[in-house]
Amino acid sequence: MKNFLKRFYLIIILLFLYLPIVTLIVLSFNDTKTMGVWKGFTLKWYQDMFSNPQILNAFCNTLFIALLAAVVSTVVGTVACVGIMALSKRQKNAVLQATNIPLLNADIVTAVALLLAFGMFGISLSLGTVVFAHITFCLPYVILNVLPKLRQTGTIHFEAAQDLGATPLYAFMHIVLPDIMPGVFSGFLLAFTMSLDDFIITYFTRGAGINTISTLVYSQVKVGIRPTIFALSTVIFVLVLIVLLLSNFLPEKMEKAREKAEKEGRELTPEQRKKRRTAKRIGAGIVAAAVVAVCVLASPYVGAMAGKGEVIYFYNYGDYIDPDLISAFEAETGISVVMDTFDTNESMYPIIEGGQVSYDLIVAGDYTIEKMIENKLIQPINYDNIPNAANLEPAYMEILASTDPGNQYMIPYTWGTVGILYNKTMIPEGRITSWKDLWDPELAEHGILMMDSLRDTFMVAELILGYDMNTSDPEELQKVVDLLIEQQPLVQAYENDSARDDIITESAGLGMIYSGEYLYCLDENENLDYVIPEEGTNVWFDCFVIPTNAKNKEGAEKFINFMLDAEAGLATFNYLTYPIPNAATMELIDEEIREDENVFPSQETLDRCDRFHYLGKEADQVLASYWKRFRGN
Amino acid sequence: MSNILELQHVSKKFDNDLVLDDLCLEVKENTFMTLLGPSGCGKTTTLRIIGGFTTPDQGCVLFEGKDITNLPPNKRQLNTVFQKYALFPHMTVGENIAFGLKISGKSDEYIRDKIKYALKLVNMDDYANRDVTMLSGGQQQRIAIARAIVNEPKVLLLDEPLGALDLKLRQDMQYELIRLKNELGITFIYVTHDQEEALTMSDTVVVMNQGYIQQMGTPENIYNEPENAFVATFIGDSNILGGIMLRDKLVRILGTDFPCVDTGFGVNKPVDVVIRPEDVILGEAGKGQMDGVVSHLIFKGVHYEMEVQAGGFEWLVQSTSMFPVGQPVSLSVDPFNIQIMNKPESEDEEAVVVDV
Structure with a gap:
């Protein structure tokens, strides 16, 4: 019984530790984009991963940064340890305190401090600043690993070697280093892994177009994580596992052979001796491989630094463009596109406002762009360079002109509406017509999903109450909050990214969703339908804009022109499933979809709709305070 | 050389x-x-x-x-x-x-x-x-x-x-x-x-x-011939006593005059005297240079080690013959085995007793 309990306990612990990783690995072979269901085995996500230049680039970046940071910090840290050992006790303590503080310091503080320091000394952010930052935070870990080992070894072997005629350098390399090698090696591995999974510091210190795996994954939050990321994570997990096994298993095996020989009180056989040599050689091999890998991974950067031609720096939502289009543009024009990604408008805005990183082209949401126009962060676009602008649907351009008179600044990339997605097997077709249906207790039993997004969620209640969706009147907002609180018992969940999965897997019957998600969901579950309620909705646009500090405006305009091509629009539509405001593209889309009023609403429907506007700082704060009242309830 | x-x-x-x-x-x-x-x-x-x-x-x-x-x-x-x-x-x-x-x-x-x-x-x-x-x-x-x-x-x-x-x-x-x-x-x-x-x-x-x-x-x-009290204590066991060199070849220790072989220390000069424990000869009470009582006895293998109270000093004595605790005994020392040393002149030369 006792044994059973012991084993049971162990199994529970192992489950806790490994179930999430097993889930990840299994899902990376799942033949569907939805997380909840198994639809058969596939390797296509791995294929996708290896053919997606952005992922490969982030993967190479991550490895390059981690290897370089680990190698440099190991060398510098080990040398520092030798110096620390030579200090008097009081000095030694002082230095150790100084090196340990960054270790305990919050990452965010280190990150912001580094960002400020780079800015202060006029160093523009780049791959170099990321590597530098990583070396900085890896150093204490190396010192922490090497110093105890060095202390344990003491100076006696070092002195003995010198006594026998060795120069200090020879003595260090041949006597001290082999002694402290386990510490140096574990310091290297720790630095490597710390660098590998760092997000915050990388995020703050990277230059335009530099993505590591963690920043790439994070920037994809807006559109939801694709299974290619599961595949990538699986590959990384397996890689780390191999490194760990190698580093644990090899020395242990050597130690065992030695212990055995010791017990039996006999010499190592020539065979064991050979094995030990082989193990040593494998160790040396790993180090050599690391160095070679750094060199190989570095070569593209060296090439890039040598200046191989025209470049545009493009700032976009994560996974918000078909990577094949970028390759096609590069092949056609010879201009290379360095794309950097963000997750929300709110996280992108301060970076542009700060001006430390200069981009040539940005994709952003319309009401954020209003704010950028007001603050003069973007410049007018030269339509002479964009003949394909003629393809744009004039009706949409007219809508945009209400905030951007003369369409000077923004060229729409995608657009859409917010509506209600529901399952026809649970709710009869035509039953849903109004936003009020989300307050219907009868429908609540199928599961109602609401967005967890200030403007969108407030909009629903505002439209029901007959208010303007851009209101910031406190009295009206109080009524909006009251109405939303009244709805709370009926709502299954407030969520953004997982809403589509919940509806696909039929764990919820209806919910608020962006129109672009509708086609995506229809692919996975054909029983779904989308409705724009009779009260109307928000029509949103994501647009191309060119920042004031762009260095290659002409290149950016060439890229916009390329994207407005009919075929390119179709590729974008197929990749994102979001409507494209491109009249030429519309003609290429399947008639069945083109006629789908849900995806491409009629002028009549559009007339019922409105758009979010930038309301100014004060109004933003009022809204935020009411949002807090609602979410805090 | x-x-x-x-x-x-x-x-x-x-x-x-x-x-x-x-x-x-x-x-x-x-x-x-x-x-x-x-x-x-x-x-x-x-x-x-x-x-x-x-x-x-x-x-x-x-x-x-x-x-x-x-x-x-x-x-x-x-x-x-x-x-x-x-x-x-x-x-x-x-x-x-x-x-x-x-x-x-x-x-x-x-x-x-x-x-x-x-x-x-x-x-x-x-x-x-x-x-x-x-x-x-x-x-x-x-x-x-x-x-x-x-x-x-x-x-x-x-x-x-x-x-x-x-x-x-x-x-x-x-x-x-x-x-x-x-x-x-x-x-x-x-x-x-x-x-x-x-x-x-x-x-x-x-x-x-x-x-x-x-x-x-x-x-x-x-x-x-240890030159000072430190050397004497550090090398082997010894009895180190304060004494007065009355004249050449005669030293007064604990009120008793002992003939010795050292010369050149002057007259009535305070000195340190070293006597190795194995050089102290024990005998029947009243038949030696000084009388005392055995206060401790330990068997050490090759010899017995005893402490003898005599003249207000605890003498360390090593001998192959045994005298039980409490027994009155006499002490005597061969003049050759008395080592006379100058008192330390500066603090630096002060004998430091160290447990080794």
Whole structure:
């Protein structure tokens, strides 16, 4: 019984530790984009991963940064340890305190401090600043690993070697280093892994177009994580596992052979001796491989630094463009596109406002762009360079002109509406017509999903109450909050990214969703339908804009022109499933979809709709305070 | 015999702590010299200055007449056997021994012969391929010696090399070291706090305390004629008493006049008197120079050790015949066995009693 309990306990612990990783690995072979269901085995996500230049680039970046940071910090840290050992006790303590503080310091503080320091000394952010930052935070870990080992070894072997005629350098390399090698090696591995999974510091210190795996994954939050990321994570997990096994298993095996020989009180056989040599050689091999890998991974950067031609720096939502289009543009024009990604408008805005990183082209949401126009962060676009602008649907351009008179600044990339997605097997077709249906207790039993997004969620209640969706009147907002609180018992969940999965897997019957998600969901579950309620909705646009500090405006305009091509629009539509405001593209889309009023609403429907506007700082704060009242309830 | 090594007016401070103060030392070629003293007396620092691991603040080190004070250790023609052996753990016995030879660029054949020769010298012929971490303490010590001597140093420095060994092994190794020294014909400078070790092996013993040389001489000389109370206490057991030199060859101790053989101290001069416990002769009460009562008795194997209360002083006495506790006895001392010393003149020379 006792044994059973012991084993049971162990199994529970192992489950806790490994179930999430097993889930990840299994899902990376799942033949569907939805997380909840198994639809058969596939390797296509791995294929996708290896053919997606952005992922490969982030993967190479991550490895390059981690290897370089680990190698440099190991060398510098080990040398520092030798110096620390030579200090008097009081000095030694002082230095150790100084090196340990960054270790305990919050990452965010280190990150912001580094960002400020780079800015202060006029160093523009780049791959170099990321590597530098990583070396900085890896150093204490190396010192922490090497110093105890060095202390344990003491100076006696070092002195003995010198006594026998060795120069200090020879003595260090041949006597001290082999002694402290386990510490140096574990310091290297720790630095490597710390660098590998760092997000915050990388995020703050990277230059335009530099993505590591963690920043790439994070920037994809807006559109939801694709299974290619599961595949990538699986590959990384397996890689780390191999490194760990190698580093644990090899020395242990050597130690065992030695212990055995010791017990039996006999010499190592020539065979064991050979094995030990082989193990040593494998160790040396790993180090050599690391160095070679750094060199190989570095070569593209060296090439890039040598200046191989025209470049545009493009700032976009994560996974918000078909990577094949970028390759096609590069092949056609010879201009290379360095794309950097963000997750929300709110996280992108301060970076542009700060001006430390200069981009040539940005994709952003319309009401954020209003704010950028007001603050003069973007410049007018030269339509002479964009003949394909003629393809744009004039009706949409007219809508945009209400905030951007003369369409000077923004060229729409995608657009859409917010509506209600529901399952026809649970709710009869035509039953849903109004936003009020989300307050219907009868429908609540199928599961109602609401967005967890200030403007969108407030909009629903505002439209029901007959208010303007851009209101910031406190009295009206109080009524909006009251109405939303009244709805709370009926709502299954407030969520953004997982809403589509919940509806696909039929764990919820209806919910608020962006129109672009509708086609995506229809692919996975054909029983779904989308409705724009009779009260109307928000029509949103994501647009191309060119920042004031762009260095290659002409290149950016060439890229916009390329994207407005009919075929390119179709590729974008197929990749994102979001409507494209491109009249030429519309003609290429399947008639069945083109006629789908849900995806491409009629002028009549559009007339019922409105758009979010930038309301100014004060109004933003009022809204935020009411949002807090609602979410805090 | 000429001086192979000389220390001239060497001083060394560590963090305001004066470890060596104006130390002068001459080492003759082909001698076995021992630096003896309690821990903290400066003997190890002296050895490290000779080895080149510590630089003196003042003074210089001469090797065969040449100044080597600032020469790094790897350029000096001496080798050291370290206290904890300091064998390189990731090398075999053979590789350890070959280390110095490889650096000086000797041929493989020469190295192979040398390893064989050195291992034979320390009686460990077949150990070349062993792992050093698998050896016992005594074996490691021999390898450390072998590793040092293959480089044919002119002076071999040994820093308490037997400290970590058990008593029996230590005694064996003492004879081994004397044999080695005679076979190699080189100078040994040996550091220890063990007076027995020093007396057994050395040609010359240098007794050190608080950074000063207290006395230097042959083992017999040091033992029989300690120059001050420190040396007397540190080397063997002794009774040290205050006395007054009444005139040449007569000293008053605890109110009793004892004839002695020392002269030249003047008249009515206060002195220190050393009497070794084995030199005190016990007899029937009233028949010696002084009377007393036995207060403690311990059996030590070769002899009995007793404490005798006499004249207000507790005498330490070693004798092969036993007197039970409480028995009245008489004490007497042969004039040759009374050692007269000047009272210390300065604080620095003050005897410091150290438990060793």
